[in-house]
Structures are given as C-alpha cells and as structure tokens.
Amino acid sequence: ATNRTFTMIKPDAVQNGHIGNILAMITNAGFKIVSLKLTQLTIADAQAFYAVHAARPFYGELVEFMSRGPIVAAILEKDNAVEDFRTLIGATNPAEAAEGTIRKAYATSIGENAVHGSDSDENAAIEGAFHFAGREQF
Ligand code: CMP
Numbered sequence: 001a002t003n004r005t006f007t008m009i010k011p012d013a014v015q016n017g018h019i020g021n022i023l024a025m026i027t028n029a030g031f032k033i034v035s036l037k038l039t040q041l042t043i044a045d046a047q048a049f050y051a052v053h054a055a056r057p058f059y060g061e062l063v064e065f066m067s068r069g070p071i072v073a074a075i076l077e078k079d080n081a082v083e084d085f086r087t088l089i090g091a092t093n094p095a096e097a098a099e100g101t102i103r104k105a106y107a108t109s110i111g112e113n114a115v116h117g118s119d120s121d122e123n124a125a126i127e128g129a130f131h132f133a134g135r136e137q138f
Contacts, residue, residue: 004034005081005118006127007089011069012112014038019072022115025102026076029088035075035132041067049130061111073131075124082124085117 009022019038027033041049046066053059078084090101093110097103107113118124128137 002077002079003081003121003124004075004077004128005085005124006116006131007074007076007085007118008066008116009072009074010112010114010116011065011071012108013106013114014070014072016106018106018114022102022106023072023074025088025105026074026085029078029084031076031078031081031085031088033074034077034138035073035128035136037073037131037136038070039073039131040070043067049127058111065111075128075132075137082118082121086119089115089117 007026009019013019013022023033043063046063047054050059050062050066053062056062076085088102090097090103090107092103092113094103094107094113097107102115103113106115118127
C-alpha cells in the first residue's frame with residue numbers, strides 16, 4: 001500500500017554539502033516528497049525526538065550531534081515506504097552498509113550516519129507530526 005515515512009538529513013551530511021545528492025537519491029528511488037524543510041533541533045528537541053534511546057550509552061553524544069547544526073526534515077510517500085526507505089539508506093553502521101545505499105555513500109561513522117529513517121508506520125506518523133503541521137503535509 002502507499003504510505004509514508006519520515007527522514008532527516010543529519011548535520012554531518014548537511015555540513016558536508018550532500019543535501020542535493022541525497023534528495024536526488026531519494027526521488028530517483030521513487031519517493032515523493034510531501035513535506036520538506038531546513039531546520040535545526042534544539043538540545044531539548046533532540047532529547048525528545050530520541051527519548052526512546054535515553055538509556056543508551058550514546059544518547060548524550062547523539063543529542064549533541066543532532067542539535068549541532070541544520071538538518072533537512074522530510075516526509076516521503078511511496079508504496080511500502082518505511083521498509084523501502086530503510087533499504088535505500090542502508091545499515092546504521094556505514095561499514096556494514098550495502099553498495100548503492102545513502103549511508104555507504106555519505107555516512108562517516110555509526111553515530112554520524114548522514115540520514116534517519118523511521119522504523120515503523122507508527123513512528124513515521126509520530127516523527128512526521130513532530131516536525132510538520134498538518135497544513136505542511138502535502
Ligand atoms: P538512527 O538509527 O537514525 O537513530 C538512532 C541513532 O543513534 C542512529 O541513527 C545513530 O546515529 C545513533 N547511534 C546508534 N548506535 C550508535 C553507537 N553505537 N554510537 C553512537 N551513535 C549511535
């Protein structure tokens with residue numbers, strides 16, 4: 001079925017000038033952009049967005065990284081969006097990411113891994129609503 005996922009181009013990839021190339025990989029893979037913006041998370045925003053990871057040893061580092069510079073937030077639509085987008089971005093650790101994936105091309109480490117992709121339809125809706133008002137979702 002046609003459904004939606006949520007992504008962020010993370011501060012490392014924005015800083016390194018990869019916004020255009022990553023958006024091209026996303027649209028070339030058949031995803032339609034239904035929401036899009038350049039924004040920056042506050043520390044409190046990043047803590048809330050990643051609250052599910054609050055007990056992890058890398059949480060502080062993750063929050064610091066995700067709030068250190070601008071990100072691109074987007075909602076994407078496609079048949080089988082959540083699963084197909086996770087395939088397109090590749091493994092969390094770029095050393096394990098397949099050829100042709102966004103993380104293989106642009107991630108630098110397991111923490112600074114260029115892009116986020118929602119892990120379920122439910123989280124896609126929650127994460128999309130975190131960043132975009134209803135009138136910003138086309
Ligand atoms: P993502 O899967 O988008 O969301 C959780 C993030 O936590 C993940 O991307 C990485 O950026 C980060 N992360 C996961 N594992 C580690 C780790 N071992 N060390 C540092 N950051 C991590």
